[in-house]
Amino acid sequence: MSRAEDIFQKLIYFGEEAIDDYIINRQAEELFLDFKQATPGIGKNVTSLPRDDRKNLAKCISGFGNSEGGVIIWGVECSRDYDIGDVAKAKVKVHNVHRFLSWLENAISGCTIPSHNKVRNHIISIDENGDGFIATYIPKAEVSPLMSTVGNSIYIRSGSNNVPAPYSVIAGMFGRRPQPNIELIISDRKIEVLENSAENKVYNLDKKTSAKPEKYVKVSFSVHGQNDSSVIARELYLSCTTSHYGSEHNKVRFLNYNQMDSIHGMSNQLNLITRPELRLPPRSTFKFTNIEIILTQYTDDDFLFDGIIGADSAAPRDFRIYINKNTLRSFVARVIKGEEDEHLFYADFFSDFLRSDF
Numbered sequence: 001m002s003r004a005e006d007i008f009q010k011l012i013y014f015g016e017e018a019i020d021d022y023i024i025n026r027q028a029e030e031l032f033l034d035f036k037q038a039t040p041g042i043g044k045n046v047t048s049l050p051r052d053d054r055k056n057l058a059k060c061i062s063g064f065g066n067s068e069g070g071v072i073i074w075g076v077e078c079s080r081d082y083d084i085g086d087v088a089k090a091k092v093k094v095h096n097v098h099r100f101l102s103w104l105e106n107a108i109s110g111c112t113i114p115s116h117n118k119v120r121n122h123i124i125s126i127d128e129n130g131d132g133f134i135a136t137y138i139p140k141a142e143v144s145p146l147m148s149t150v151g152n153s154i155y156i157r158s159g160s161n162n163v164p165a166p167y168s169v170i171a172g173m174f175g176r177r178p179q180p181n182i183e184l185i186i187s188d189r190k191i192e193v194l195e196n197s198a199e200n201k202v203y204n205l206d207k208k209t210s211a212k213p214e215k216y217v218k219v220s221f222s223v224h225g226q227n228d229s230s231v232i233a234r235e236l237y238l239s240c241t242t243s244h245y246g247s248e249h250n251k252v253r254f255l256n257y258n259q260m261d262s263i264h265g266m267s268n269q270l271n272l273i274t275r276p277e278l279r280l281p282p283r284s285t286f287k288f289t290n291i292e293i294i295l296t297q298y299t300d301d302d303f304l305f306d307g308i309i310g311a312d313s314a315a316p317r318d319f320r321i322y323i324n325k326n327t328l329r330s331f332v333a334r335v336i337k338g339e340e341d342e343h344l345f346y347a348d349f350f351s352d353f354l355r356s357d358f
Contacts, residue, residue, distance in 0.1 A: 002315065003032045004069035008122070008137040011073070016125040019076060019091060019133060026087040029160035032069065034060055035076035035086070038094040049103035055150045057104065057136070058111035062148040063155035063162030065116045065141035070157060073124070074100070075133035085160050093131040097123055101134055112146040140315070142178050142229055145170055180233035180314040184356055185224040185285065191345050192218045193336050216249075217335045219293040219349060225309050226285045233280040235312040237273040238288040241266075246303035246328050251294040260288065280311070293321075297336070299329040319356035 011018050021027075029035055039050040049057070057072070064070035079089040094100045101121055109115045118139050126132035145154045145165065154170055155162040196214040227233040238260070242252045252268075260272035272288060280286050288309065295303070303323040310316035323331065335345050 002069055002139070004064070004071055004137065004139065007033055007071045008120075008135060011071070011124050011135045012122055016133065019073065019088075019124065022073075022076070022088040023090065026081070026084075028081070028084045028088075029078065029086045031067070031157055031159065032064075032071065034064075034070060034072045034160070035078050035088055036072055036074050037077055037092050038074055038100055040092075040095070042095065049100075049107040053103075054107055054111070057107060058148040058150040059155055059162045060136070061108070061111045061116050061119060061138050062146045062153070063157045064138040065112065065146045066144050066155060066165065067140065067157035069137075069139040071138070072136040073133065074136065075124075091133070093127070094134060096130050097126050097132040097134060098130065104134065104136065110149060112148055114143055114146065116141050116146055118142075142181055178229065178231050180227055180231050180280075180311050181229040182233060182236065182309055182311045182314045182317060183226045183228045184309055184317045184319055185226050186221050186319075186350065186354070187224060188220070188222040188290070189346060189350055190218075190220045191335060191342065191349065192220075193338065194218055214296075215336050217295045217332050219295065220290065221350075222290050223288045223307070223309070224285050225280075225288060225311070227280045227282055227311075229314075230282050232282065233311040233314060234278075235273060235276070236278070236280060236286055236288075236309070237311065238270070238307065238309050239272070240270040240291075240305065240307040242268045243304040243306065244302050246301050246323070246325060247296055247298045249294075249296045249298050250303065251292075252305065253292040253294070255290040255292065256287075257289040259286075295328065295332050297329060297332050299325050299332070301325055303328050317356065319354065321354050323353050 027033070036056050039053050042050060060070065060072050075092055075094045076088050077090045077092045078086040081087045101123060104121050108119050109117070116138065120137045122135045122137070124133040124135055147154045154165045156165045156169060193215055196216060223238060225236055240254070245252070254270045257272055259278060260274055263271040263273065265271045302325050303321065305321040307319045308316050331348060334340060
């Protein structure tokens with residue numbers, strides 16, 4: 001995960017607490033982080049992003065996109081520290097944050113030439129008045145250089161500033177070949193309740209419960225990589241590690257990865273890479289493997305599963321399944337009991353427990 005992605009994920013996970021932490025610790029603007037205030041006093045008749053905000057957005061998309069990516073936090077005032085630069089000073093909430101988010105989304109495609117279609121926005125927090133904070137994540141652009149449409153300049157990130165790129169840098173950027181981009185896709189999602197019978201036996205029954213057939217939950221899904229770029233991708237890979245199973249009875253299985261070479265690792269790992277002759281065309285999808293997770297009610301630890309996919313010259317994509325032991329025990333009991341809508345179980349597992357940077 002890149003530094004910019006790490007900052008964005010922190011803001012998603014911790015919310016406004018992350019902003020409070022930046023202010024308390026006098027976080028300085030840096031290569032991957034910029035603080036901005038939204039234009040104050042916007043009237044009801046305004047229907048698009050104000051000029052100053054659009055200018056700031058365009059410069060940041062060009063600067064971060066032509067460099068290694070970065071994050072804008074809207075709603076933070078800076079002050080000048082002569083030793084370390086502009087530092088976070090105070091919170092100045094964005095008025096009508098949902099409206100401002102809509103303006104940002106509508107403005108992005110017109111901020112640079114060519115457009116940067118990977119920019120993402122996230123509302124960090126919102127109060128009862130509809131005011132709050134927004135994070136704008138700008139990854140490194142696949143196609144560069146990006147020219148800002150405000151001033152027609154090509155920017156790069158230099159320290160904590162977006163500065164016009166020198167001619168030699170621009171010339172080098174024109175010669176840089178586009179890189180593949182592999183996106184994670186989870187499909188074929190299924191949650192089943194099975195009996196630990198002779199047909200589906202996964203572990204030996206505990207003597208205390210052997211009078212009744214033991215039930216368990218099987219969660220299954222497929223992991224795919226999609227080449228979301230305009231170039232061919234080679235040497236695609238998938239690595240998975242199960243750090244904690246939650247119980248000695250729980251299991252993680254990997255099935256059907258015939259087109260991959262398996263690299264021997266530890267017993268709790270799977271390391272796969274495509275064979276040299278395999279090439280993935282632009283906009284196409286490749287199936288890595290099917291994963292089955294066996295979960296029982298005998299839980300005494302958290303469940304932690306980490307995965308990463310990528311390809312040669314492509315930025316890796318991380319995903320994680322984390323369930324603390326109490327939540328895991330409750331989830332398995334609810335699924336086995338079966339009195340709730342099954343869509344709630346899918347939402348719990350694939351929206352709350354499974355996290356990724358896609």
